[in-house]
Amino acid sequence: MNTITPSKLEKILAEGHFAVTSECGPPRGANGEVVEEKANLIKDHVDAINVTDNQTSVVRLCSLASCIRIKQMGLEPVLQMVTRDRNRIGIQSDILGAASFGINNILCLTGDHQHFGDHPQAVNVFDLDSTQLIQTVKLMRDEGKLLGGFEMKERPKMFIGAAANPFADPFEIRVARLSKKVAAGCQFIQTQCIYNMEKFKLWMQQVRDQGLHEKVAIFAGLTPMKNVGMAKYMKNRVPGIDVPDYIVERLAAVPKEKQADEGIKICVEQIQELKEEEGIRGFHIMAIEWEEKVPEIVEMAGLYPRPKINEN
């Protein structure tokens, strides 16, 4: 398979391997070493590291600076970018800045509404939405143009990703919306964290029915549960997340000190099951403030060692 960017992630997929990504959330302060510590915990077990962009609208050290740090450690960052906080001028400028440091992966997101964050009084920008951000990056990369029409000498070579939530209502919109992102130029998808496997497989079936799995690499998103409290919180309080009762019950059935292990076990079983699902090309493991568990999950799921890629 041909690749069109220098992205290591794109190469791994092109060679037919399952890709493994994880994420690290930057700190709510100026200590960039936190990012490096988190990256060090997972670097040998993942192919690329997403850095969240002020996730849940809480102000954090910026994704771009964190990605530069990760790149300078010799690792592969995925720049998450939301359209909530910057207009098309700021966004394109940051994309060029990222490209200038050899950052070759971007995840295009609209972003959570600021209502949920630590600055609910803020103006939101939303000059573009996630689909339009995909279009923008593609225009910059493939046509060498900015949205304003200016032709650049040096293009940003981004492998373009986006998110998809197979569980939001109404279910029938979800594949149509994915199709729109693919039409806009999206090359890989990291899904919302999956707990309801039946519903996810139904979504994948619809994805395959439309042939979308051949146009976009789908990474199953997984977040291990730390305990039954987290499962209940995710079930009842987090919009767009579908946690079936049997997950909550399974965690509740083991003693408190064993619940973390059970959560890991569920996650590993999910990966093993999803490896068999046609169209799944990778796994995105979002161990929220639990990055140290990622190596264990990757190893138990039989995804270790990670493939070595010739960088040339």
Added chain:
Amino acid sequence: MIMAKPKPIEEIINEIKDFNKVLIAGCDGCVTVCEAGGSKEVQVLASALRLFFTKESKRIEIDETSLTRQCDKDYLRELLDKIDNYDAVVSLACGAGVQFMAEMYRNKPIFPGVDTCFIGVTEERGVWTERCQACGQCILARTGGICPIARCSKRMLNGPCGGSEKGKCEVSPETDCGWHLIYERLKELGQLDYFSKPADPKDWVSSRDGGPRKIVREDVRL
């Protein structure tokens, strides 16, 4: 129609408490329909203010009037003869009316008596909801007659986001997801083609981002 809501009376008292003669000026346009600034609300506010200042043993004279429209010079001129009898005016018109009155009567402080909220509709008596953000370039033809800019909390043009649940917005379970409504309506109309095509980045120049807006139409100028 422009929707407004009455300002808290404490805020108005605070603005006018040091004057001797104050005129409360309503507007018979939009703010009458949304029961925030018409002649009825002028009466209610004036009575409440008189009661308050009487109790405080303050002598402030408060008069009432209402104009056909405060966004129109011809009607604003109706105050020419009497404006000098007052130290200040509380206008219950929308923000446009307050400003137009201030432009005409430059030596009078004009205070807003309502908070201007949005362009919307009367859902039922006492319930008003937003429908339009006056972006200056209507896209309703492609969105099933439902505006994503006014109805989506993220004003997405390729929605819905992943946070909508049971047709409700992630920001509030009381708010319909605009894109859910759009999708359902396009489906009813057999126009899902409009949904399947990615909408390009919007030109916001015609919205507030281009600076204060102006329409000049030679065909209707005198």
